[in-house]
Amino acid sequence: xxxLDEPIKGLPLVKNFINxxxxxxxxxxxxxxxxxxxxxxxxxxxxxxxxxxxAIEAAKEAFPDWRRxxxxxxxxxxxxxxxxxxxxxxxxxxxxxxxxxxxxDESRGETRRGIExxxxxxxxxxxxxxxxxxxxxxxxxxxxxxxxxxxxxxxAPFNFPFMIPxxxxxxxxxxxxxxxxxxxxxxxxxQVRLAELVDEAGFPPGVWNVVHGEKAVVNGMLExxxxxxxxxxxxxxxxxxxxxKRCGETGKRVICQGSASNFxxxxxxxxxxxxxxxxxxxxxxxxxxxxxxGQTLIIVGEDNKFYNDFMDAVVDxxxxxxxxxxxxxxxxxxxxxxxxxxxxxxxxIESGIQEGAKIRLxxxxxxxxxxxxxxxCFLAPTILENVMPDMKIVREEIFGPTMGVMRxxxxxxxxxxxxxxxxxxxxxxxxxxxxxxxxxxxRVVSGNVGINIGIAAPMAFFPFSGMKDSFLGILxxxxxxxxxxxxxSKVVIQRWF
Amino acid sequence: MKLQTAAEVISFAKKLEDESAKFxxxxxxxxxxxxxxxxxxxxENGKYVIQFQRAYYSVISDAIxxxxxxxxxxxxxxxxxxxxxxxxxxDALNTALxxxxxxxKFYSDAAExxxxxxxxxxxxxxxxxxxxxxRKPKLRSLLVMRG
Numbered sequence: 001x002x003x004l005d006e007p008i009k010g011l012p013l014v015k016n017f018i019n020x021x022x023x024x025x026x027x028x029x030x031x032x033x034x035x036x037x038x039x040x041x042x043x044x045x046x047x048x049x050x051x052x053x054x055a056i057e058a059a060k061e062a063f064p065d066w067r068r069x070x071x072x073x074x075x076x077x078x079x080x081x082x083x084x085x086x087x088x089x090x091x092x093x094x095x096x097x098x099x100x101x102x103x104x105d106e107s108r109g110e111t112r113r114g115i116e117x118x119x120x121x122x123x124x125x126x127x128x129x130x131x132x133x134x135x136x137x138x139x140x141x142x143x144x145x146x147x148x149x150x151x152x153x154x155x156a157p158f159n160f161p162f163m164i165p166x167x168x169x170x171x172x173x174x175x176x177x178x179x180x181x182x183x184x185x186x187x188x189x190x191q192v193r194l195a196e197l198v199d200e201a202g203f204p205p206g207v208w209n210v211v212h213g214e215k216a217v218v219n220g221m222l223e224x225x226x227x228x229x230x231x232x233x234x235x236x237x238x239x240x241x242x243x244x245k246r247c248g249e250t251g252k253r254v255i256c257q258g259s260a261s262n263f264x265x266x267x268x269x270x271x272x273x274x275x276x277x278x279x280x281x282x283x284x285x286x287x288x289x290x291x292x293x294g295q296t297l298i299i300v301g302e303d304n305k306f307y308n309d310f311m312d313a314v315v316d317x318x319x320x321x322x323x324x325x326x327x328x329x330x331x332x333x334x335x336x337x338x339x340x341x342x343x344x345x346x347x348x349i350e351s352g353i354q355e356g357a358k359i360r361l362x363x364x365x366x367x368x369x370x371x372x373x374x375x376x377c378f379l380a381p382t383i384l385e386n387v388m389p390d391m392k393i394v395r396e397e398i399f400g401p402t403m404g405v406m407r408x409x410x411x412x413x414x415x416x417x418x419x420x421x422x423x424x425x426x427x428x429x430x431x432x433x434x435x436x437x438x439x440x441x442x443r444v445v446s447g448n449v450g451i452n453i454g455i456a457a458p459m460a461f462f463p464f465s466g467m468k469d470s471f472l473g474i475l476x477x478x479x480x481x482x483x484x485x486x487x488x489s490k491v492v493i494q495r496w497f
Numbered sequence: 498m499k500l501q502t503a504a505e506v507i508s509f510a511k512k513l514e515d516e517s518a519k520f521x522x523x524x525x526x527x528x529x530x531x532x533x534x535x536x537x538x539x540x541e542n543g544k545y546v547i548q549f550q551r552a553y554y555s556v557i558s559d560a561i562x563x564x565x566x567x568x569x570x571x572x573x574x575x576x577x578x579x580x581x582x583x584x585x586x587x588d589a590l591n592t593a594l595x596x597x598x599x600x601x602k603f604y605s606d607a608a609e610x611x612x613x614x615x616x617x618x619x620x621x622x623x624x625x626x627x628x629x630x631x632r633k634p635k636l637r638s639l640l641v642m643r644g
Contacts, residue, residue: 001505089554105504105563108554274613277565281614285564317565322501329504332564455562 001330004104006041007094008034014044014188014212016051017195019058020205025051027213030185035101035335035377036325042099044188047213052180052220055209059151059178060226062206067148067176069204071125074174078122081170081201085115085194092193096162097326099187101334101377102286104326107162114166116460120479121170127483128175140495146487148176149228149253153221155243157234158337159289159399161187162194167464167477168231168255168486173207175486177228180209180221186337188212222246229253229485231477233291235397236423236469244472255485256472257291257464259397260425264294264454265414265440267431268301272310274452275430276317279403282428282454284321284333284381288401289341291470292426292448292455296387296394296404298414307407311385315361318381318403324370331370335377336400342379345400349382352393352404357384363401389417397423411436419445424467426456447471499570503563503618506607507553509571510622511546513600518542520578520596528586531639538632545625552617566611566618574603590640594633601629 013029015022025045032042066074085092093107102110121127132143152172156165165181172179183191191210198208211217221227222243229252232243236258247254264282266275282294297314299307326334336342346364353359363380379401387394387404394404408414418427428450429440437451447465450456458464463476475485500506518539525535553563576596580589604626608619 103502103504103564105502108504109563112554112556271613277614278562280565281562285562329502329508330498330500332502 001328003325004094004327004329006098006327007091008041008098008189011040012042012189014042014192016045016047016055016212017192017199017208017210018051018055019062019209020199023051025212027051032099032186032188033338034098035337036327036373038374038376042189044185044212046185047211047217049216049220052182052211052213052217053224055180055211056151056221056224056226058206059180059209062204063148063150063178066173066178066204066207069176071128071174071176074176075122075124077201077203078118078124078170078174081198081203082115082118082122084197084201085111085118088193088197089115092162092190094327095190095193096187097334099189100158100161101337102326103331103334104329106286106334107326110160110163113457113460114163117163117166117478118170120460121174124174124483127480128487130489136493140493142491142493145490145492146175146483147490148486149488150177151227152177152179152486153227153230154179154181155218155221155230155232155234156181156183156191158184158186159286159291161190164233165191165194167233168482169208171478171482172486173203175483177486178207178209180211180227182211182213182217182221185212185214218242222250222252225250227252231255231485233257235259239472253485254473255475255477257466257477258470258472259423260291260293260466260470261295261394261397261421261423262293262426262428263296263298263414263418263421265298265300265408265411265418265427265429266310267411267429267433267436268303268306269432269436270430271432271452272313276313278430278452278454279314280317280321280332283403284318284401285455287334287336287379288345289337289399290455291466292457294403294428294454295398296406298406298408298417300408300411300414302409311360311405314403315383318361318383319366321381322370323367323378323380325373328371333381333401336379337377339376341399342377345379345398345402348393348396348398348400349384349402352384352387352391355391355393356386356388357391357393357404358386359383360385360405389420395422411439415440415443419443422469425470426450428452428454428456499568501565501567503553503566503611503615506567506569506611507549509569510549510603510607513574513603514542514546516576516578517596517600520580520593523580524589524593527580528589530643534635534639541628545628548625549618549621552621556617562614566614567607568610569603569607574599586643587640590636590643594636594640597629597632597636601626604629
């Protein structure tokens with residue numbers, strides 16, 4: 001299968017987008033590497049705190065005018081952006097594949113999900129409406145209006161370079177706020193292209209800013225008194241120790257979406273033929289680097305024949321997965337984002353074995369890559385059986401193409417295992433029984449629940465939820481909850497003499 | 498080698514439709530008596546491409562789970578459409594019928610395979626298979642009329 005064209009050419013030096021201008025950073029320069037080819041494709045600055053401050057100040061200055069821009073006019077800017085995103089859909093998707101490694105199918109899915117958030121935010125004149133009650137007492141009316149707050153920071157992870165900033169950004173600007181996005185320095189180019197389209201769509205300078213970097217710029221965001229709130233997607237440890245804590249100290253509102261260790265519960269009454277491909281995409285899609293991925297498979301029941309037959313089918317399907325460069329349309333699983341992440345996954349596999357898990361399919365020795373690519377970041381899917389709930393490979397987030405398998409005697413036991421895990425991001429059940437599904441949905445402590453769905457990814461008009469250690473905050477990104485997060489309710493009580 | 502991802506099946510379907518459209522365009526030029534029928538077929542082929550591409554690119558559940566949705570053997574559905582200069586109209590119509598059979602089978606198989614994972618793509622594939630069925634009586638009637 002021939003490769004699709006690579007959109008990133010000529011080793012560009014990425015710049016910050018501050019106050020409507022592309023500004024070269026004074027910070028240290030790092031490589032952006034295409035993990036499929038282990039090849040440097042661009043250079044990214046690790047910007048300074050001062051550069052973050054400049055972006056925040058530009059956003060602050062832009063805020064009064066942007067806030068006064070009628071919601072319907074702000075929505076029109078988003079409509080123009082939506083059109084540009086559609087026009088550049090394929091290029092945006094290929095950039096994600098080239099800088100992240102995911103397959104082109106996955107990138108196109110990500111682009112679509114990102115655009116859907118822009119589409120939902122286009123409805124801001126309706127979404128932002130308040131409510132009122134006439135005559136709360138004779139001649140006195142009361143109403144609520146929603147007002148923007150100022151400057152928000154958006155801290156994005158590496159695994160969805162396009163979509164995740166768009167869980168927040170369109171709602172923030174639609175409601176009249178101004179933003180500073182800090183993309184992951186591992187995958188900065190998608191956000192650069194997005195900002196170019198934002199500029200082309202005619203957003204005023206300072207409304208949408210992008211600053212590349214690491215800790216210094218995050219600290220700059222957290223410490224700045226003019227940043228009123230932050231959305232963060234990343235590891236729970238960072239969320240707890242840094243983002244949530246510092247936002248609390250500085251009085252910022254915050255949404256922190258953290259780590260996950262998700263369970264896929266298979267009942268003996270499931271539709272096996274339909275369940276197997278759903279498990280493949282859940283465990284191994286995006287090379288396991290997503291907070292909705294399955295990490296542990298729980299097969300319910302004491303029927304050994306069902307277990308053995310089911311596992312034979314899972315192993316057979318897994319062993320046929322095509323691994324390679326995501327720009328080859330026949331590839332089903334791309335590389336891990338970088339060598340360090342691959343090493344981390346390898347450590348988890350080793351720790352699972354040391355704790356008593358049994359290797360059923362060893363991706364470490366079976367990694368056959370389609371095409372002539374260095375093996376630096378590739379790792380074939382690995383299946384471990386005899387997994388127990390207290391093992392590290394169940395209690396911690398692996399973020400790689402692995403499947404741990406355990407058995408539970410009953411649905412009750414399976415739910416208990418799910419609920420005893422520290423994380424609660426996305427659990428799913430595969431069953432033909434409505435009763436089982438209802439029971440699972442009711443009792444499982446998880447922000448997102450799949451019923452015969454392996455990746456329970458909420459659409460843009462629903463909140464992207466999360467529970468337990470997978471989420472810190474109250475309101476979530478996407479849809480109505482994002483509109484609430486990016487606005488304050490002002491209550492007015494009025495009487496005229 | 499089987500086609501497993503949505504991306505490659507969509508590319509394959511486009512290739513089939515483009516070849517089929519080209520074939521009908523050729524027929525329309527060669528057999529002017531039935532030009533309108535063949536041109537309308539070629540035009541429909543283009544519409545089918547738009548329909549399945551729209552389903553693929555616009556419905557995220559398809560794209561996000563598309564990497565494991567198919568097991569299509571392209572050899573089962575590919576066809577020879579080059580008509581030699583001395584091909585009779587009768588043979589050309591039979592080739593068209595054979596091509597339609599293969600394409601209906603392709604769309605039906607692809608719809609059936611992807612049903613558990615995808616939503617709108619199998620629906621559109623099934624719809625196209627149904628629409629293409631209606632070409633067969635038209636082609637058969639031409640066979641009877643001109644054969």
